[in-house]
Amino acid sequence: MRAELNALVGRYERTAFIGDDPVSIPHAFESPADREVAGLFAAVLAWGRRNIMLAKLAELMERMDYAPARFVRTFDASRDGHRLDGFKHRTFTSGDAVALTLALQAVLKRYGSIESLALAHLPREAPHIGPALQGLSQTLMTIVPGTPTRLKKHLARPETGSACKRLSMYMRWMVRPGPVDFGLWRGIAPSQLLLPLDVHTGRQARRLGLLQRSYDDWRAALELTAACRAMDPSDPCRYDYALFGLGAYDGQPMPDTDNSPLAPEA
Numbered sequence: 294m295r296a297e298l299n300a301l302v303g304r305y306e307r308t309a310f311i312g313d314d315p316v317s318i319p320h321a322f323e324s325p326a327d328r329e330v331a332g333l334f335a336a337v338l339a340w341g342r343r344n345i346m347l348a349k350l351a352e353l354m355e356r357m358d359y360a361p362a363r364f365v366r367t368f369d370a371s372r373d374g375h376r377l378d379g380f381k382h383r384t385f386t387s388g389d390a391v392a393l394t395l396a397l398q399a400v401l402k403r404y405g406s407i408e409s410l411a412l413a414h415l416p417r418e419a420p421h422i423g424p425a426l427q428g429l430s431q432t433l434m435t436i437v438p439g440t441p442t443r444l445k446k447h448l449a450r451p452e453t454g455s456a457c458k459r460l461s462m463y464m465r466w467m468v469r470p471g472p473v474d475f476g477l478w479r480g481i482a483p484s485q486l487l488l489p490l491d492v493h494t495g496r497q498a499r500r501l502g503l504l505q506r507s508y509d510d511w512r513a514a515l516e517l518t519a520a521c522r523a524m525d526p527s528d529p530c531r532y533d534y535a536l537f538g539l540g541a542y543d544g545q546p547m548p549d550t551d552n553s554p555l556a557p558e559a
Contacts, residue, residue, distance in 0.1 A: 336463035
């Protein structure tokens with residue numbers, strides 16, 4: 294099975310993967326700070342139909358003048374709040390966008406970067422990023438007094454039993470080096486990452502015998518990651534590409550197209 298999955302990783306972990314994936318949003322920027330900030334917004338909003346989700350993320354980047362890190366750091370709700378008026382993606386509203394922007398601004402002021410926040414909550418010998426996921430979400434919800442409690446629905450936490458798929462995906466983007474992921478964060482090892490588990494990944498993992506648990510929850514994410522870590526202890530998340538390719542393309546080659554919603558010069 295390892296040989297088969299390694300071949301699938303090679304088939305799908307390449308630049309053609311980027312265009313139809315939310316990772317295309319941070320890929321539109323050169324600055325590490327922009328990639329870190331745009332990546333977080335892209336991960337938080339990465340649900341629903343892909344074409345709609347990518348269009349909404351492109352709209353959000355336009356509202357931020359294609360400078361997301363600067364927009365967040367200099368944002369003033371009374372002066373700039375109108376830039377986010379009317380933005381909506383499914384249940385994520387303009388009010389949520391303002392609240393997340395203000396929370397992220399406070400994080401950047403206190404910690405300097407999102408990576409530093411994650412590392413502040415990750416014990417040196419932690420076997421996985423669970424504490425960092427918990428700390429990231431909890432801090433974003435509490436660092437600004439009066440943050441609307443509804444922001445909780447957009448920030449998953451291990452303590453609730455959630456698989457934390459979108460934030461695990463975000464950390465995969467930031468930590469793993471490669472043609473798709475960025476390798477920006479050096480303080481977290483790829484071996485500590487958790488597979489981003491959703492219904493599609495779970496279905497393929499169960500079909501292959503990599504996952505026994507019936508629910509796509511936190512315990513299932515740990516179980517699947519452990520099975521993948523047994524095949525590659527240093528980089529278990531590489532198999533996320535294999536499971537995605539099996540689900541989306543039935544293991545067949547993917548088209549070599551670039552449908553990124555942002556222009557390369559953005």
